[in-house]
Amino acid sequence: SQQGEEDPQALSIQEGENATMNCSYKTSINNLQWYRQNSGRGLVHLILIRSNEREKHSGRLRVTLDTSKKSSSLLITASRAADTASYFCATDNTDKLIFGTGTRLQVFP
Amino acid sequence: GAGVSQSPSNKVTEKGKDVELRCDPISGHTALYWYRQSLGQGLEFLIYFQGNSAPDKSGLPSDRFSAERTGGSVSTLTIQRTQQEDSAVYLCASSGVGGALMKKLFFGSGTQLSVL
Numbered sequence: 550s551q552q553g554e555e556d557p558q559a560l561s562i563q564e565g566e567n568a569t570m571n572c573s574y575k576t577s578i579n580n581l582q583w584y585r586q587n588s589g590r591g592l593v594h595l596i597l598i599r600s601n602e603r604e605k606h607s608g609r610l611r612v613t614l615d616t617s618k619k620s621s622s623l624l625i626t627a628s629r630a631a632d633t634a635s636y637f638c639a640t641d642n643t644d645k646l647i648f649g650t651g652t653r654l655q656v657f658p
Numbered sequence: 659g660a661g662v663s664q665s666p667s668n669k670v671t672e673k674g675k676d677v678e679l680r681c682d683p684i685s686g687h688t689a690l691y692w693y694r695q696s697l698g699q700g701l702e703f704l705i706y707f708q709g710n711s712a713p714d715k716s717g718l719p720s721d722r723f724s725a726e727r728t729g730g731s732v733s734t735l736t737i738q739r740t741q742q743e744d745s746a747v748y749l750c751a752s753s754g755v756g757g758a759l760m761k762k763l764f765f766g767s768g769t770q771l772s773v774l
Binding site: 580582584590591592593594597637643644645646647648649650651 | 662691693699700701703706708713714747749751761762763764765766767768
């Protein structure tokens with residue numbers, strides 16, 4: 550069974566707008582990661598946030614983590630058409646990463 | 659190699675046939691993971707290797723699925739007597755450190771398996 554659930558399932562925005570995706574998970578974690586997937590193939594790691602961190606930035610990405618609510622959000626600022634992809638959160642479960650269901654982001658030029 | 663390599667990239671087979679999917683992890687990565695992704699779905703964990711041993715096989719869907727890893731490097735996922743529901747993208751990932759210390763995963767491009 551999957552640990553994480555993302556919402557929305559799909560998101561369509563215009564270039565320049567911000568995109569926010571949310572992830573909820575079920576059990577305690579050591580860290581939470583976000584990945585990006587283009588065209589249904591290999592995933593690329595974007596950012597990792599530890600359980601004792603509340604917010605982390607990387608370029609146009611901002612991730613927040615609320616362990617009391619077991620939730621995280623990924624914000625992409627000033628989106629570009631090239632950001633079009635599926636985004637997954639992943640939580641560590643003992644010895645493996647469990648992935649959420651993903652958010653499909655479409656950025657229109 | 660520079661990245662995780664999977665072969666074949668596409669495999670079409672007939673129901674009932676056996677298939678072998680191969681994964682070459684990043685050189686020196688001790689941990690190797692197999693995931694499966696059905697169309698439009700999230701990733702389903704299959705199995706995890708630390709070195710040549712598989713501490714966690716909990717995700718293998720049935721006894722038709724098996725995997726091995728040799729020399730702490732290449733891994734092969736074998737599906738026997740394939741069924742149509744096995745059709746999916748099979749993704750391999752590796753990590754420099756496994757288990758509870760595992761950080762980010764590096765993914766291959768996957769094998770698209772189609773069972774007719």
